[in-house]
Amino acid sequence: MVTLVEELVLLAIEDDGSVAYTAGAPGFGMAVIGAALVELNQLGRVDADTQALRVLSKEPTGGAALDRVLAELAAQQELPIDQAVRALFIHAPEVVRLALAALAARNILHFEEKRFLWVLKSRRYPITDGREQQEAKLRIMHSLLGDELPTPHDSALIGLAAAGGLLEAFLSTAEIARLEKRLENIGGLDLIARGVESAIQDENAERAKAAMLPPY
């Protein structure tokens, strides 16, 4: 069984083992942090409301990626969900590395390192067992195309995958546009996933504003 963090990471891996270009954007990192927070919430380590994200217990979960986020969260002051996500964002690459290592340890993917022109390194993560990735995609499609209420897990997965720009990896822009209303309805039912969406919007707005400042 793969975790929510691992499912998001799997969705970012292309058929050839390369990581989707969207995974380089802040949205992906924040979505991964959000996935960890949703899981920590389900495990009773944190809880959240409209005012703050709170640590309930510092007891490790046994999952390296989740425990990394829990430790960082416990070390910082209480913040609203969106601000906590932005504060934790710098740890996203480490959380992704830990999730990739956990997937490799279970033989779901493996690491491949290549060199171009003997100097430039390129890392790929070919998927050994594609069932988990395929299943995540199928559950997303089933929820988006049907009229059933999603499970809390799938609602968070859909909301975070959409916020992190991961749906583009297997849906066309036209399909995403057609499903926009359904996406909005079922992808935002998790309070933490909503906070992630807000954090990404704020981050993108700040980056856009900074890009428009005159260089002198």
Next chain:
Amino acid sequence: MNTENVDGLTVALPAGRLDFGAAAPFQQQLEQAVAAKPRGLIVDCSSLDYVSSAGLRVFLVAARAAKAAGIGFAVSSMKPAVKEVFDLTGFGNVITLCADRAAAVAALA
């Protein structure tokens, strides 16, 4: 959590704080209510002061269970602090939310 029966509908009455600690027992009680196969299930939140992300998840689980069992489901009488959470997450787009219990009874008629 208290429950009442109104015209074949089960009305669940959570009270106080619905946080992580209260979520599991609340979910169990709602699942038991669905298993009894009433005509519909109303969660009357008039005595509920607080709902966290963990508590909110229970409403989705209960709504799914009710829908799967062919039972109507509605949430009513939310105080402003609770309604804010439902509004923020767009629950009203997928679950029937009513201002008061009478409106919920009418919605499930």
